[in-house]
Amino acid sequence: MPTAGPKSPVTIDPRAVTLAKDILKEVWGYTAFRLEQEAAITRLICGGNAAVIFPTGGGKSLVYQVPALAFDKFDKICGRPVGLGVTLVVSPLIALMKDQTQALKKRGVKVAALDSTQDRDSVLETYQMLRTGELKLLYVAPERLNNEGFVETIKDVKIRMVAVDEAHCVSEWGTSFRPIYLTVARFVKEVNAERVLCLTATATPKVTDDILQGFDIEAEGLFRTPMFRSNLRLLAKAAQSETEKLAHLKQFLKANPGPTIVYVATHAQTQAIAAALEAEGFRVAAYHAGLANPLRTEVQDRFMAASDMIIVATIAFGMGVDKPDIRNIVHYTIPKSLEGYSQEIGRAGRDGLPSTCFLYLSAADIKQIESFSRADVPSLQSVHGLLESFFGEWPYAQKGVVVETNMTNLSKKWDIRPTCLALLFSQLDLRFGIVRAITPKYSSYSYQANEGFSSLNKSDRISQALVSASKKGKWTTVDVDMAASCCGRPREQVVRTLQSWATNGHIELKPSGVINRLRVLKPFPSKDEIKDLAEKAHQQLETKELENIERIKSVVELMAGHQCYARALAAYFGDELEDPCKRCGFCETGSPIKFEWPGNEMANVPIDETKIKMVLDAVGELNWNDARFLARVGWGITSPRSTSLRLGKTKAWGCCEGVPFDKLVKAFEVHCVE
Numbered sequence: 106m107p108t109a110g111p112k113s114p115v116t117i118d119p120r121a122v123t124l125a126k127d128i129l130k131e132v133w134g135y136t137a138f139r140l141e142q143e144a145a146i147t148r149l150i151c152g153g154n155a156a157v158i159f160p161t162g163g164g165k166s167l168v169y170q171v172p173a174l175a176f177d178k179f180d181k182i183c184g185r186p187v188g189l190g191v192t193l194v195v196s197p198l199i200a201l202m203k204d205q206t207q208a209l210k211k212r213g214v215k216v217a218a219l220d221s222t223q224d225r226d227s228v229l230e231t232y233q234m235l236r237t238g239e240l241k242l243l244y245v246a247p248e249r250l251n252n253e254g255f256v257e258t259i260k261d262v263k264i265r266m267v268a269v270d271e272a273h274c275v276s277e278w279g280t281s282f283r284p285i286y287l288t289v290a291r292f293v294k295e296v297n298a299e300r301v302l303c304l305t306a307t308a309t310p311k312v313t314d315d316i317l318q319g320f321d322i323e324a325e326g327l328f329r330t331p332m333f334r335s336n337l338r339l340l341a342k343a344a345q346s347e348t349e350k351l352a353h354l355k356q357f358l359k360a361n362p363g364p365t366i367v368y369v370a371t372h373a374q375t376q377a378i379a380a381a382l383e384a385e386g387f388r389v390a391a392y393h394a395g396l397a398n399p400l401r402t403e404v405q406d407r408f409m410a411a412s413d414m415i416i417v418a419t420i421a422f423g424m425g426v427d428k429p430d431i432r433n434i435v436h437y438t439i440p441k442s443l444e445g446y447s448q449e450i451g452r453a454g455r456d457g458l459p460s461t462c463f464l465y466l467s468a469a470d471i472k473q474i475e476s477f478s479r480a481d482v483p484s485l486q487s488v489h490g491l492l493e494s495f496f497g498e499w500p501y502a503q504k505g506v507v508v509e510t511n512m513t514n515l516s517k518k519w520d521i522r523p524t525c526l527a528l529l530f531s532q533l534d535l536r537f538g539i540v541r542a543i544t545p546k547y548s549s550y551s552y553q554a555n556e557g558f559s560s561l562n563k564s565d566r567i568s569q570a571l572v573s574a575s576k577k578g579k580w581t582t583v584d585v586d587m588a589a590s591c592c593g594r595p596r597e598q599v600v601r602t603l604q605s606w607a608t609n610g611h612i613e614l615k616p617s618g619v620i621n622r623l624r625v626l627k628p629f630p631s632k633d634e635i636k637d638l639a640e641k642a643h644q645q646l647e648t649k650e651l652e653n654i655e656r657i658k659s660v661v662e663l664m665a666g667h668q669c670y671a672r673a674l675a676a677y678f679g680d681e682l683e684d685p686c687k688r689c690g691f692c693e694t695g696s697p698i699k700f701e702w703p704g705n706e707m708a709n710v711p712i713d714e715t716k717i718k719m720v721l722d723a724v725g726e727l728n729w730n731d732a733r734f735l736a737r738v739g740w741g742i743t744s745p746r747s748t749s750l751r752l753g754k755t756k757a758w759g760c761c762e763g764v765p766f767d768k769l770v771k772a773f774e775v776h777c778v779e
């Protein structure tokens with residue numbers, strides 16, 4: 106069987122079609138394939154690669170599940186030696202992995218997932234099943250592919266297919282680019298996977314190209330079905346003020362009953378809007394990623410069961426929510442991109458019944474999102490400082506050695522958000538080939554003793570060392586390096602003892618203090634080279650910022666444009682809708698919404714020097730070294746440094762909001778010292 110990579114045309118064997126249908130019937134009890142499932146599945150069984158772009162709920166999972174069960178059977182049918190092996194499913198969503206593995210186990214499929222919440226024994230059990238070829242499907246998070254233990258184990262296993270979920274994350278043009286996905290593409294090649302399948306619900310033509318190129322998938326392997334569902338009615342309105350928006354929302358919800366998701370931008374808004382709707386008598390709950398886990402599950406469960414309930418949520422809500430009868434999706438604040446919009450409205454009306462999607466355009470919201478986007482980009486100076494200090498710490502680093510660092514500390518010290526830091530380090534790996542991230546480790550562990558821990562036999566050297574390297578508190582913290590040097594055993598062995606206590610229920614164990622480890626790929630750059638490197642890396646971040654703003658503009662243009670919304674949305678994703686939908690806001694009124702992109706009127710807002718001084722005083726002289734940081738404080742945009750300086754409650758916080766961000770940066774540059 107050839108490995109993944111561009112292939113000569115794949116010949117479809119009719120026996121593969123029959124086999125796929127038999128498996129579908131036998132394991133799932135379904136009688137027919139949907140959309141392009143059959144074409145994609147048979148191509149995979151016959152040895153081809155594929156990329157599948159089906160809307161949410163379109164049935165993507167079966168496209169890898171059916172082939173995973175078919176590969177060895179098909180070998181047999183073709184009279185080839187039966188190649189035992191596994192299909193790896195790379196998915197960033199732990200909750201989804203859990204749901205899917207449970208559902209497949211119920212159907213008698215040999216499946217497992219490796220995620221960060223598992224104990225060592227179940228990981229070992231999974232590794233064992235991998236080696237014996239018992240396992241048909243293994244779900245892993247993308248981060249796992251950097252884990253050296255995993256990579257070592259997988260080297261001896263035949264990888265029949267790698268299925269990459271949320272594959273749009275590989276595209277740097279996409280809204281959800283995740284640098285780790287670039288390493289997924291490299292992994293597929295490095296482990297000689299027989300074939301690769303990429304899955305996503307949203308991809309513009311450019312993102313689709315990036316997926317095909319990134320994973321070496323031939324154009325014939327692309328299967329996409331139109332995004333637009335004719336039961337969705339797309340509406341929008343420009344709102345002048347928050348009061349107007351809220352009043353309209355209440356009216357809308359009264360006129361359009363049924364399960365509804367109202368998307369807002371911040372945690373605080375979920376609570377505020379939910380409270381306002383509750384006061385009006387609606388059955389409503391707030392949902393955001395900051396809620397404690399039991400409450401999140403409880404809210405989600407209630408919504409899933411309800412026939413008339415409103416969830417006011419950030420976009421954290423919805424991934425994996427497969428409720429067929431959601432009647433309305435409201436974007437109370439504008440989505441950050443048409444990709445986001447399309448994914449979110451795709452959750453409405455999966456039962457095919459009429460459903461409404463309402464979007465509000467408001468200048469204040471756009472300004473807020475724009476400022477979030479700007480906040481993401483660190484100054485060139487920060488990037489330069491970061492690289493100088495990182496490389497400077499290892500002046501004699503040679504190819505092959507492993508260096509250690511702590512991303513959280515770097516993020517705080519150089520005022521670079523963790524997402525940007527990840528992007529910078531991925532550039533150091535994939536673009537510049539200098540360092541490559543490998544399995545991180547934890548500097549310390551803390552535990553709480555359960556009943557029976559005190560009577561546990563701890564007379565061996567490792568246990569004794571652990572006890573003496575422990576500091577009691579509500580959680581007892583253990584310095585594992587100290588314990589390892591006390592007893593003269595390798596660190597891994599000491600960690601294993603600690604983990605065995607946890608596995609046996611003697612303690613609750615919490616690892617902390619991640620130490621990121623990077624393998625050096627070539628000698629580190631000189632001072633001059635670092636300057637050049639910083640400029641190139643920073644430029645990429647700036648380009649991203651501009652792209653983010655363009656994406657918000659494309660949402661506004663769609664709603665305020667002279668075209669049927671559904672048609673324009675389809676065109677954005679490379680689909681063609683022959684006729685106008687006849688039911689969207691534009692089709693209904695025949696005229697576009699009047700809405701101007703905000704900002705032009707801001708250009709003349711003068712700089713108020715007293716406010717500039719207020720910011721300078723609040724941050725202290727030591728921090729007058731980064732104009733972008735100062736401008737963020739002026740706008741009230743959080744960043745790692747402003748959080749650690751606790752600036753959020755000072756008078757200066759947000760005092761210059763309203764002044765164009767770039768103008769503010771220039772104003773602060775005058776005051777900055779090297």
Ligand SMILES: Nc1ncnc2c1ncn2[C@@H]1O[C@H](COP(=O)(O)OP(=O)(O)OP(=O)(O)O)[C@@H](O)[C@H]1O
Nearest residue numbers: 135137138139159160161162163164165166167306
């Ligand atoms: N051929 C089929 N016949 C009947 N039901 C199907 C078929 N294919 C998929 N389904 C069902 O449709 C539902 C949605 O499928 P699935 O979860 O795979 O969608 P998805 O495309 O992965 O969605 P999402 O983007 O939300 O993850 C599931 O309940 C699945 O069992």
